[in-house]
Amino acid sequence: MTREPGPEPEPADSLRRFAIIWSRAIYPATATSMTRGEFEEYLLPLAARLNATLRAQPFDPRPAAEVGAALVAAHCTDPAALARILDVVDAYLLLYCPPGPALPSEESRTRCNRLQHWVAAGYTRALQERTRTEQEALSRAALAARAATEQALYESEVRFRAVFQGASIGIGIADMDGRILDVNAALTTMFGGLERHIRSRNVYDWVHPDDAPEVWEMQRQLNRGERDHYRMEKAYYRPDGTVLWTNLTVSLLRDAGGVPQYMLALMEDITEERLLSERLRYEATHDALTGLANRNLFFERLEQTLDGPDGVGVGVCYLDLDGFKDVNDSLGHAVGDRLLVAVAERLQACVTSPDQLVARIGGDEFAALVVNPASRADITGLADLILAALADPIRMDGRDLSVRCSIGIVEGQAGSLGPAEALRSADITMYRAKAAGGNRFELADPDSDARAITRHGLTNRLPTALERGEFFIEYQPLVRLGDGSVRGAEALVRWCHPVHGVLGPDQFIPLAESTGLIVPLGHWVLQQAAWQARDWQFPRSDGHPLRINVNLSPAQLGHPGLVPETLAVIKDAGLEPTALCLEVTESAFIGADEELMRPLREFAELGMAIALDDFGTGYSNLASLRRLPITTLKLDRSFTRGMQQQPADPVDVKIVEIVVDLAHTLGLSVTVEGVETGTQAEHLRALGCDTAQGWYYARPGPPERLHSLSLVDTTT
Amino acid sequence: MERPAWAPQGIDLSVPSVSRIYDYYLGGSHNFEVDREAGRRAIEAFPGLPKIMQANRAFMRRAVRFSVDQGITQFLDIGSGIPTFGNVHEVAQAASPGAHVVYVDHDPVAVAHSRAVLEGVEHAAIVAADLRSPRDILDSAEVRGLIDLERPVALLLVAVLHFLEDADEPAKAVAELREAIAPGSLLVVTHASVEGGPRRPEEGERVENVYRSASSPLIMRSRAEVERFFDGFDLVEPGLVSAPLWRPDGSDDDELDPVVFSGFAGVGRKA
Numbered sequence: 001m002t003r004e005p006g007p008e009p010e011p012a013d014s015l016r017r018f019a020i021i022w023s024r025a026i027y028p029a030t031a032t033s034m035t036r037g038e039f040e041e042y043l044l045p046l047a048a049r050l051n052a053t054l055r056a057q058p059f060d061p062r063p064a065a066e067v068g069a070a071l072v073a074a075h076c077t078d079p080a081a082l083a084r085i086l087d088v089v090d091a092y093l094l095l096y097c098p099p100g101p102a103l104p105s106e107e108s109r110t111r112c113n114r115l116q117h118w119v120a121a122g123y124t125r126a127l128q129e130r131t132r133t134e135q136e137a138l139s140r141a142a143l144a145a146r147a148a149t150e151q152a153l154y155e156s157e158v159r160f161r162a163v164f165q166g167a168s169i170g171i172g173i174a175d176m177d178g179r180i181l182d183v184n185a186a187l188t189t190m191f192g193g194l195e196r197h198i199r200s201r202n203v204y205d206w207v208h209p210d211d212a213p214e215v216w217e218m219q220r221q222l223n224r225g226e227r228d229h230y231r232m233e234k235a236y237y238r239p240d241g242t243v244l245w246t247n248l249t250v251s252l253l254r255d256a257g258g259v260p261q262y263m264l265a266l267m268e269d270i271t272e273e274r275l276l277s278e279r280l281r282y283e284a285t286h287d288a289l290t291g292l293a294n295r296n297l298f299f300e301r302l303e304q305t306l307d308g309p310d311g312v313g314v315g316v317c318y319l320d321l322d323g324f325k326d327v328n329d330s331l332g333h334a335v336g337d338r339l340l341v342a343v344a345e346r347l348q349a350c351v352t353s354p355d356q357l358v359a360r361i362g363g364d365e366f367a368a369l370v371v372n373p374a375s376r377a378d379i380t381g382l383a384d385l386i387l388a389a390l391a392d393p394i395r396m397d398g399r400d401l402s403v404r405c406s407i408g409i410v411e412g413q414a415g416s417l418g419p420a421e422a423l424r425s426a427d428i429t430m431y432r433a434k435a436a437g438g439n440r441f442e443l444a445d446p447d448s449d450a451r452a453i454t455r456h457g458l459t460n461r462l463p464t465a466l467e468r469g470e471f472f473i474e475y476q477p478l479v480r481l482g483d484g485s486v487r488g489a490e491a492l493v494r495w496c497h498p499v500h501g502v503l504g505p506d507q508f509i510p511l512a513e514s515t516g517l518i519v520p521l522g523h524w525v526l527q528q529a530a531w532q533a534r535d536w537q538f539p540r541s542d543g544h545p546l547r548i549n550v551n552l553s554p555a556q557l558g559h560p561g562l563v564p565e566t567l568a569v570i571k572d573a574g575l576e577p578t579a580l581c582l583e584v585t586e587s588a589f590i591g592a593d594e595e596l597m598r599p600l601r602e603f604a605e606l607g608m609a610i611a612l613d614d615f616g617t618g619y620s621n622l623a624s625l626r627r628l629p630i631t632t633l634k635l636d637r638s639f640t641r642g643m644q645q646q647p648a649d650p651v652d653v654k655i656v657e658i659v660v661d662l663a664h665t666l667g668l669s670v671t672v673e674g675v676e677t678g679t680q681a682e683h684l685r686a687l688g689c690d691t692a693q694g695w696y697y698a699r700p701g702p703p704e705r706l707h708s709l710s711l712v713d714t715t716t
Numbered sequence: 717m718e719r720p721a722w723a724p725q726g727i728d729l730s731v732p733s734v735s736r737i738y739d740y741y742l743g744g745s746h747n748f749e750v751d752r753e754a755g756r757r758a759i760e761a762f763p764g765l766p767k768i769m770q771a772n773r774a775f776m777r778r779a780v781r782f783s784v785d786q787g788i789t790q791f792l793d794i795g796s797g798i799p800t801f802g803n804v805h806e807v808a809q810a811a812s813p814g815a816h817v818v819y820v821d822h823d824p825v826a827v828a829h830s831r832a833v834l835e836g837v838e839h840a841a842i843v844a845a846d847l848r849s850p851r852d853i854l855d856s857a858e859v860r861g862l863i864d865l866e867r868p869v870a871l872l873l874v875a876v877l878h879f880l881e882d883a884d885e886p887a888k889a890v891a892e893l894r895e896a897i898a899p900g901s902l903l904v905v906t907h908a909s910v911e912g913g914p915r916r917p918e919e920g921e922r923v924e925n926v927y928r929s930a931s932s933p934l935i936m937r938s939r940a941e942v943e944r945f946f947d948g949f950d951l952v953e954p955g956l957v958s959a960p961l962w963r964p965d966g967s968d969d970d971e972l973d974p975v976v977f978s979g980f981a982g983v984g985r986k987a
Binding site for chain 2: 028030031032033035037075077078130131134135137138140141142143144145146148149
């Protein structure tokens with residue numbers, strides 16, 4: 001290979017001038033972050049390379065390709081840049097870097113053209129390489145990113161899965177057609193452990209009779225996308241037929257566009273809580289002894305019916321066993337309880353429809369409810385059935401116990417009868433049935449209700465009755481059997497009730513005792529009687545002033561002011577203590593201690609007479625009679641009944657004889673109550689009784705009657 | 717059911733990525749047709765966009781060199797995108813061998829590519845995190861390993877704040893980062909705006925519309941709004957200006973397309 005003589009060395013500044021022109025042309029089309037100056041410096045060696053290639057002998061244009069590649073490396077990647085690159089080479093390279101005379105100008109032009117071809121080829125190849133490399137790098141990055149994302153998604157999925165499977169709450173996912181796609185372990189366990197069984201079912205198959213009416217409507221709304229979730233208590237059947245109660249929350253899962261995709265169910269097993277609360281509910285609404293509904297449930301059902309739509313009817317049979325107290329007293333509570341259980345069973349057997357409910361209200365009181373009876377016959381029919389069911393005696397411990405009942409029936413309709421009113425009316429009516437002899441039913445009627453004297457009504461009115469002056473006193477004479485003369489009178493308090501009329505002490509004294517009103521009432525009676533006694537003092541001149549008998553309740557005996565208040569009353573009335581006899585019932589002394597006895601002793605020491613009332617009806621401890629501060633025995637009327645006819649009952653005669661003997665031995669006088677015939681009076685006189693009291697002589701009456709009676713008596 | 721925050725986002729390559737569009741503007745091939753299509757529409761809406769990006773790129777290079785001149789050797793580049801050429805670690809390590817650089821981006825592809833580019837590069841790393849969660853960035857192993865927050869750092873928020881909507885509370889994110897860095901640290905910001913250049917607000921809106929379908933929306937902000945990002949920093953000379961006007965390095969700028977004066981660039985120093 002021969003080498004041509006070398007070209008004349010070009011001055012460096014002409015090369016630089018070329019580079020400046022080149023840079024000015026290309027720079028606006030590049031994306032390089034180099035400054036213009038830096039870019040110019042970058043181009044300078046490339047210009048030198050072109051210059052060297054242009055003049056090399058032999059001519060080889062291929063190194064120009066490296067210049068093209070270097071320009072791509074400097075981010076002259078815009079196709080517009082290539083045009084500018086070649087334009088400048090074409091126009092200025094030969095001008096600023098002439099190859100010299102050794103090279104003919106035609107040859108120089110040809111070489112310059114071929115250099116441009118190779119710059120373009122190198123540029124294109126480099127750009128192609130670079131584009132491929134970058135695209136590949138980007139694809140690799142995208143793949144790597146996707147793999148990383150997938151890994152992260154997988155890990156996230158694993159975590160989700162762990163949460164899903166490990167959650168103690170039951171989780172199930174279904175598609176919008178109700179097909180169950182996935183359930184977790186907790187849910188499977190709740191349903192009895194067979195996932196296959198659950199997965200084979202459709203959500204819409206899980207119907208249970210206890211489903212709340214709105215549950216399936218809410219499910220339909222959710223299905224239509226109108227509702228995003230609902231929550232309620234819902235029951236399911238397990239494959240084995242048992243019931244699973246859940247706290248269910250169903251949520252709608254939508255896709256990014258809001259279209260319903262899946263349904264998510266979260267379930268909490270509340271079966272045990274439910275059973276417990278059912279148990280508690282049962283216990284709160286049922287009678288522990290008999291298992292019947294209790295008063296609460298009865299009242300609830302009654303209230304429910306009567307609060308229902310107007311016109312819905314209801315029938316109530318209120319029943320009380322006749323003579324149950326006797327069974328309890330004579331055979332003991334255990335037998336009484338067993339009897340109640342047996343009665344409850346018979347009553348329950350009378351129930352023939354779900355519209356009937358039998359309940360134990362308390363003690364020996366039961367009630368039957370008939371919801372919406374077709375006619376009165378439905379109710380009376382049930383009452384008849386109950387009476388018939390109890391007609392046969394109940395056999396217990398080899399003994400036949402006869403149990404009957406009295407039934408009060410009330411009918412009513414929602415809107416016109418309240419539950420409390422219904423029960424009260426039925427209760428009153430039941431007492432009417434009892435008063436009519438028992439073992440029957442009576443129908444309520446408003447007039448009877450109004451007249452019925454209920455403990456409740458009296459108790460309410462009692463406190464104001466004294467202020468309103470509703471009490472008055474009647475007097476029943478006490479007659480000396482020896483000569484028929486009036487010796488005194490017993491003051492008997494009466495209540496003139498505005499509704500029920502005149503009530504005897506039996507009807508309200510127990511209430512007064514239980515409410516404490518007995519103290520002011522007793523004081524009032526004493527005061528009235530004392531003033532009355534004073535009136536009776538003056539006309540008499542035989543030295544035997546009339547004595548007034550006043551009853552003293554055991555509750556009054558415990559009142560600390562009794563003695564001073566009583567003495568003050570006597571003193572105010574201007575009476576001697578001997579003009580007063582206090583009557584105390586035998587039962588007041590049973591178990592009474594010395595403390596209770598002290599006021600009586602004080603009274604006795606002052607000369608007051610103390611009578612032991614109703615002698616013979618309580619537990620009579622004859623031995624204790626001598627220790628009591630009493631002056632008189634008042635013999636109960638039951639001893640003298642046998643003497644109303646002739647001949648008298650010899651046993652009664654003997655008893656009275658012994659009692660009179662005993663009393664007289666102890667220095668006590670004997671008064672007999674309930675003398676109704678002359679024969680009786682004759683017998684008692686013969687037996688040595690001292691005084692008598694009864695209809696034979698006079699009924700209790702106003703004080704004027706007694707006054708006239710006593711006057712008549714003394715004149716005979 | 718919402719996915720919890722710790723569940724990863726998927727990758728959807730059919731959505732134009734702001735970092736790949738940026739690469740397209742710069743003449744790179746790290747982009748797909750969806751990105752180029754979006755880029756072409758943006759350029760049509762706002763002619764000269766690639767020139768702005770180039771000026772933005774040149775500014776960043778000058779700012780990095782300025783930081784090195786100020787004695788800073790650690791760089792936190794948030795919203796770094798696809799590494800192409802003239803990357804921060806190249807400029808910084810050329811000026812100060814051994815400089816530490818941590819890149820941050822939330823685009824998984826950009827992160828994967830950065831990871832490939834940085835393989836074997838010492839003292840540089842990439843963190844997959846989001847500017848909206850500064851805690852994630854500051855608590856990352858890479859930041860903890862490469863950046864000493866007790867010493868000044870250059871915090872680069874170059875062409876990234878305009879991808880955060882006001883609802884994302886960008887100022888709050890900047891403030892949180894400011895609290896974490898040492899006094900003397902520099903904040904380097906560029907932000908898109910129609911102010912400063914020849915483009916009209918309608919053209920700004922048109923380009924915003926193009927970005928509405930991209931991986932992040934583009935929010936043009938006013939000078940006052942951009943200045944607010946420098947709360948707690950003192951702007952160094954020449955203040956908040958167009959990118960080419962920030963400390964030009966002596967080249968003659970007589971042939972610059974006026975469009976490059978759109979938008980703002982600035983560097984602030986934490987007191």
